[in-house]
Amino acid sequence: TFRPPHLPSSMENGAETTGDPGLDTAIRQWLEFDRNAKTAACVREMVKNGAIDELKKCFGARMEFGTAGLRAAMGPGVSRMNDLTIIQTTQGFCRYLEQCFTDLKERGVVIGFDAREHTASGGSSKRFASLAAAILTSRGVPVYLFSVFTPTPYVPFTVSHLGLCAGIMVTASHNPKQDNGYKVYWENGAQIIPPHDKGIAASIEKNLEPWPESWDTTAASQSPLLKDPYQDIHREYLQINKQSEVKIVHTSVHGVGHVFVQAAFKAFDLRAPYAVEEQKDPDPDFPTVEYPNPEEGAGVLNLSFALADKEGATVVFANDPDADRLAVAEKQPRFVRVCFVIFAGLVGVSVLEAAAWGKKAAVKDLYMLASTVSSKILRAIALKEGFHFEETLTGFKWMGNRGKQLLDQGKTVLFAFEEAIGYMCSPAVLDKDGVSAAAIAGELVSYLATKNTSLSQQLKCIYDEYGYHITKNSYFICHDQNTIKQLFERLRNYEGENSYPKECRGFSVTAVRDLTTGYDSNQSDNKAILPTSKSSQMITFTFANGGVATMRTSGTEPKIKYYTELCAAPGNSDLNQLNAELDSLVDAIVENFFQPEKNNLAPRPDS
Structure with missing residues (x-):
């Protein structure tokens, strides 16, 4: 029986060190395939110490690739995010793309990443993105790999803007610091839905052994197939323009959002938001919060509230670490999170204005979407104003794909949202987008300020008109x-x-x-x-x-x-x-x- 030279001596001698032949086989295969010194050493150490329970957690079951892609803790084994599972996943994804697109080698794939890293396993979002790029370029696929971290919305925007076959975003969004993830977008710019998830999962299982080129990130970095889309995409994403002097505080919660929200406010000619200095720059340890999720409330936003009090600002914006979500809080008289229904008010006003301008014929072609677990306020507005409202299953993969279908039919998709602070404010990005949402929310706050009206007062007007x-x-x-x-x-x-x-x-x-x-x-x-x-x-x-x-x-x-x-x-x-x-x-x-x-x-x- 083949025994790779770096196996623990007990396993090289054929001993069943775990007492579980299936587990031993999984460990042997892992150590045969894995070239990451840190994860391989960690597995050898667990075998040496007889850490059976931990080995079973690492090797008991492979991560399941679904419509949400992958998301798990970073570390060794088939149940964790690491170099080898990223390679296996990308090899399977690449083979599936080759089956689906005859022009894959002309159009290509975009890859983005956030700022997460895991010292113990040597894993990071940037490292995982580089490995994915190495695999795709080794098969002759053009890869648009961002040279720096970006918000998640930049990936679906790039897919649509450049007409690519697919996109990969390496992020665990607002999950705890030890986690990472692998999110996939299809050629329509939306997250994958069935049957692609099952097709990719089956292809991964058929391509578990690393290809010789899959580890060679150096060759990929020198490949003419590798391009950096950052400058062009960043410029194109920000082609919008407005103005205001209202004071707003913004936190990126140790994620990637700061640079991009500042740029979006500048593009809108909005006054730059005050940044929470302690949370401004990416930090994979998330030192000031227990959970880097703005949905968790005050515990994540306390530093933002303190800065707002210091600067005399009455509104706080918070992105999650990959900047695809946005939370809003307003002081009244203390800071409270503003219900996401306020965004329905924003687009509801747009519909009302269209009707007021004598464009009632256009209203019938306007659509707004929400997930089935989200507020029914859009339904109430639609019933009164005459535009279309549709519910989808939970998750922006469903709203993004339905939005693309409607756009292809010549309809106008104004807005989509889910209660988990996710908003699609423009069909240019067929996914939730915390950067554009921040800019548009800033525009709304600024407009209301000229009318001496707050977000909460505007929300009260919406309730009076359409019901609480x-x-x-x-x-x-x-x-x-x-x-x-x-x-x-x-x-x-x-x-x-x-x-x-x-x-x-x-x-x-x-x-x-x-x-x-x-x-x-x-x-x-x-x-x-x-x-x-x-x-x-x-x-x-x-x-x-x-x-x-x-x-x-x-x-x-x-x-x-x-x-x-x-x-x-x-x-x-x-x-x-x-x-x-x-x-x-x-x-x-x-x-x-x-x-x-x-x-x-x-x-x-x-x-």
Whole structure:
């Protein structure tokens, strides 16, 4: 039996060091393939020390490539992000592209990366991007590899702008510092959707052994096929123009956003935002925050609030580390996060202006999109103003692809959003984009300032016109897949087999949609219109009081998320009563549907 020379001596002698032949085989293959000295040494050390549990975590199951690509901790093994898994993934992706595009070698692929790195394993986003470029150029594929870190939106923008076959972004977005990821875009500029995910996954499995050229980043760096698109793309991305003097604070939360948001504000002729100095520059250790996610609230934004108080600013913007999301907070009188519904107000105003200018004929061709777990405010505006509103499955891969379909039909896609602070403000980027969203939000803040109006006051006007839409979203942490499955199966068999709950502690359920099984009680044939997936859990309950609640599993984190909204009719302005009613509904759902104590669910950490 072949034994690579760098195996631990016990394994070279044929001893089953782990007591698990399958695990030993996986370790031997890994050490045969891996040329990264740090990850190989780490595996040898675990074998030497008999760290069986940790070896099983590293080699028990390969990361699954899905529509979200890959996302996992950096480190050795097939379950982690490292040089070898990046090589295997890119080899499979390259072969799949060769099958799909006869002109791949003419059009090419763009690759971007954020600022993450992991000293212990020698992995970094830049290193992973260079390896991906080496593989593609070795097959004669032109590669547009950014020379510096960029926001995630730059990759889909480049795909569309240059007419490329695909794009790769190496980032874990707002995940903890030890994580990294590999996100893929298709030729339409949107994230991949089925069947490409399964096709790429199958191709990866067929191309696990590294090609001789795959490790040679030096040869790739000297290849005439390698181009740096940064200057051209950065210039083209910023071809917009506005003006204002309003004061805004911005934090990039130790990510890549600072340079690009500053440039976007300059392109809009907006006053440059005050940057949070301690969080301005990329730092893969994220030293000032526990979780580099603006969704977590005050714990991430405390430094921003302090700077705003010092400079007399009343608005704070925060990007996540790869700058594809944007959080907004406003002082009133203390800083509070502004509901994402404010962006619906921005585009709603655009629609109203089109109608006011006598362009009603154009309104019928205007579209706005939102994920199914997001606020229904756009639906309310669309019903009154006459434009089209569509829901998609959760994730911008669905909104981006649907947006491209509509654009190809000659429609105008004004806006798309998801409640997880993601906004697509221009069809130039068919993905969430925290840089353009920051510039457009800055423009909105500036315009409202000329009218002596705040974001919160503008939001109140929207509610008065279209009805209050009060949201309350959170999650539970659960690492046990069996517990998650049992929780959702209980809801599907609540009062006997194939029966969903009819009420929840006094709140009557009027409709159920289950996008795991494909059931939708609102349809005459009880079959859901939106695509379904048995690999993820997602159930939506509609209540008689105007409440909507969705429970779903996360595709990238060990979370069961819930999204609730109370949609009131215009004229119902008793906000205290509405908030109390939504709180009661959420308490009922948590107690009856989640049963956190029985299921040992950990609540969202305080922030």
